[in-house]
Amino acid sequence: MDNKITIGIADMKLAKGNGMLVTYALGSCIGICLYDPLIKLGALVHVMLPLNMETGRKNPMKYADTGIRETLKKMESMGAVRSRITAKIAGGAKMFETSSESMGNIGQRNIESVHLNLKREGIRLLKEDVGGKVARTLLFDVASGLGCVRSYGRPELII
Amino acid sequence: MEIKNYDELNSLQLDTLREVGSIGTGNAATALSTMLGREVRITMPEVRIMEYNEAIEWIGGPEEITAGVLVKLRGQFNGIMLSVQQLDFVNLVLDHILERKIMEYSELMELENSLLIETGNILISTFIGALSDLAGLDIRLTVPAFTVDMQGAILAVPMAEYGGQSNYIMTIGGNFICNEKEVPCRLLLSPDVRSLNVLLRKLGVSDGQ
Numbered sequence: 001m002d003n004k005i006t007i008g009i010a011d012m013k014l015a016k017g018n019g020m021l022v023t024y025a026l027g028s029c030i031g032i033c034l035y036d037p038l039i040k041l042g043a044l045v046h047v048m049l050p051l052n053m054e055t056g057r058k059n060p061m062k063y064a065d066t067g068i069r070e071t072l073k074k075m076e077s078m079g080a081v082r083s084r085i086t087a088k089i090a091g092g093a094k095m096f097e098t099s100s101e102s103m104g105n106i107g108q109r110n111i112e113s114v115h116l117n118l119k120r121e122g123i124r125l126l127k128e129d130v131g132g133k134v135a136r137t138l139l140f141d142v143a144s145g146l147g148c149v150r151s152y153g154r155p156e157l158i159i
Numbered sequence: 160m161e162i163k164n165y166d167e168l169n170s171l172q173l174d175t176l177r178e179v180g181s182i183g184t185g186n187a188a189t190a191l192s193t194m195l196g197r198e199v200r201i202t203m204p205e206v207r208i209m210e211y212n213e214a215i216e217w218i219g220g221p222e223e224i225t226a227g228v229l230v231k232l233r234g235q236f237n238g239i240m241l242s243v244q245q246l247d248f249v250n251l252v253l254d255h256i257l258e259r260k261i262m263e264y265s266e267l268m269e270l271e272n273s274l275l276i277e278t279g280n281i282l283i284s285t286f287i288g289a290l291s292d293l294a295g296l297d298i299r300l301t302v303p304a305f306t307v308d309m310q311g312a313i314l315a316v317p318m319a320e321y322g323g324q325s326n327y328i329m330t331i332g333g334n335f336i337c338n339e340k341e342v343p344c345r346l347l348l349s350p351d352v353r354s355l356n357v358l359l360r361k362l363g364v365s366d367g368q
Contacts (some may be wrong), residue, residue, distance in 0.1 A: 008212035009315065010326075024221035025311025028319050047324050048315070059326065075204050096229045096304035106319045135312030137222060152224055152308050153265065 007031075010062035012045035012071050014078065017144040024066055026091035028107035030064065030114050030130070031138035033088045034071055034123065036080035042142035045071045049106070050113030064113040065119050072121055087123050088147045088159050090138045092130040107131065127159040161356045161365070165208045165327040173206050175364045180204035180331035180348075182293060183286035187346060191286040194278065195255040197198040197337055201344070204333035205213055211318050214328050217242060218345065221311025222263050229280025229316060231301040232287065236294075236357060237351035240287065241315040242279035243310060247342045248335075252278050264307045276305045282346055317349035325352065 003019040009029060016023055021044035028048075035042045045067045052063035060066035075085065092111040111130045112119045118125050129136065129149045137150040147159040162168060168176070181204045192199040208216070215221050226244040235256045244252075249267075250260045256274060261267065267275070279302045291298045306313065318328055350358065359365045 008210065009215075025309040025315070026216070026311075027300070027312030027313075029315055048319050053323065062322065089289075093312070095306055095308065095312055096227075098229070098231065098301060098304045130332045133306070135309035137309070 003156075007044050007046050009046055010048055010059055012043060012067065012074075014041065014043045014074065015142045016041045016078070021140040021142065022137070024137045025091055026136045026138060027093055027095045028091070028110060030089055030091035030110045031136075032064075032068060032071070032114060033138070033140040033147055034075060035086055035088070035140075035142075036075060036084045037086070037145050038081070038084055039079055040145075041078055042140055042145070043071045043075055043082050043142050045078045047110065047114070050109045053093050059144060060158050064110060068114070068117045068121060072123070074159075082122060085123055086126045088127045088140070089125065090136045090147070090149050090159065091130045093132050093134055093136070095133065095135065097133070100139070129157055129159055162359075163352065164325050165329045165352070165355070168208065172340045172359055172364050175330075175359070175362050176206045176331060177204055177312075179290055179293065180206055181335065183331070184333045184344060184346060186285040186289040186311075187282040187344070190281050191278070191335065194281065195252070195337070197255060200336040202334040202336060202341065204331065205267075207330045208327050209330070210327055211315075214318075214330070215314055218314060219245070220312055221309060223310050224307065225310040225313065226264065226267070226275050226305070226307045227310070228276055228283070229304045230280065230283045232298050233280050233301070234299040236290075236298045236350065236354045238348060238354055239320055240283045240349070241313065241317065241345075241347040242282050242349065243313060243345040244275055244279065244328075244341060245345065247277060248344070251311045251337055253340055267307065272305060277304070277324040279303055282344075286346055286348070290358075295360055296358070296361060311360040314347075317347070321349065321351055328357075
């Protein structure tokens with residue numbers, strides 16, 4: 001695969017024109033692809049938690065709210081136009097079926113927060129593959145705007 | 160002085176945690192040895208404090224499929240303990256008890272899964288039992304949960320649970336040696352920061368003196 005760009009946890013990277021943005025093994029985390037099709041500018045952010053409550057906010061990309069906001073800001077500074085930007089997301093699984101309720105379902109809370117924050121920022125959500133119990137690797141092809149989700153024991157899915 | 164993040168631990172505290180790891184892993188090895196009917200020894204245990212992405216590289220890459228047994232710790236000590244069972248370890252257990260080996264995780268059936276869950280549960284319970292005796296802490300364990308999936312996502316469970324507090328994950332543990340072969344034990348204890356402070360205080364090293 002050419003021009004593969006890997007995004008770690010709590011990380012974000014952009015590519016323009018072409019390139020394959022990849023983030024591996026999303027469990028309860030969510031990978032959010034933001035894309036301006038006209039100028040072919042794509043970003044992939046790997047968020048881990050729904051809300052940024054850190055003092056100082058040193059890690060904006062770790063959280064759905066600040067991660068989406070900062071990524072959009074960055075894209076706009078590179079020429080993207082808000083009304084053209086669309087989103088595709090994957091992740092938000094529950095890896096372990098646990099008996100104790102106190103842990104909550106971080107995956108589900110992440111999905112809800114991503115939905116809410118995309119809506120708040122006026123971004124259309126085109127496609128998603130979220131929830132369930134499987135880990136996902138998300139690939140996003142910046143040239144075509146297509147996403148691909150790879151999971152264990154499940155056929156590849158194009159989003 | 161209370162620590163706020165794992166990376167603030169001083170060398171005495173790290174040594175103490177390594178000792179906890181040694182005793183915990185040693186007890187787990189004894190339990191495994193009884194179960195398998197074979198001698199199981201351990202290597203020098205390590206305490207590692209790693210940033211998320213570093214931890215995933217350390218365990219062998221995000222997409223590698225593994226079996227994971229997860230138990231949550233409650234009571235005077237809160238945390239998550241994981242037994243990450245890579246193929247070498249799975250085959251060590253399956254071979255000795257069921258006299259079979261697998262090439263891929265997809266070959267695991269109900270019986271094999273139950274055996275792996277129970278093995279993980281025994282390792283974790285003996286580790287925590289030793290920790291509990293040593294520090295005089297009352298620790299309760301939840302019923303073990305099990306999955307077979309990408310290890311990056313399995314490791315991300317304790318990270319997400321304590322992600323609001325820290326950018327680091329702490330792991331304690333060594334490797335098992337059985338039949339002259341070294342098998343990674345990958346018992347990962349991730350305490351929340353408050354519980355880590357409780358543990359250090361109980362062991363008399365909270366002020367780093």
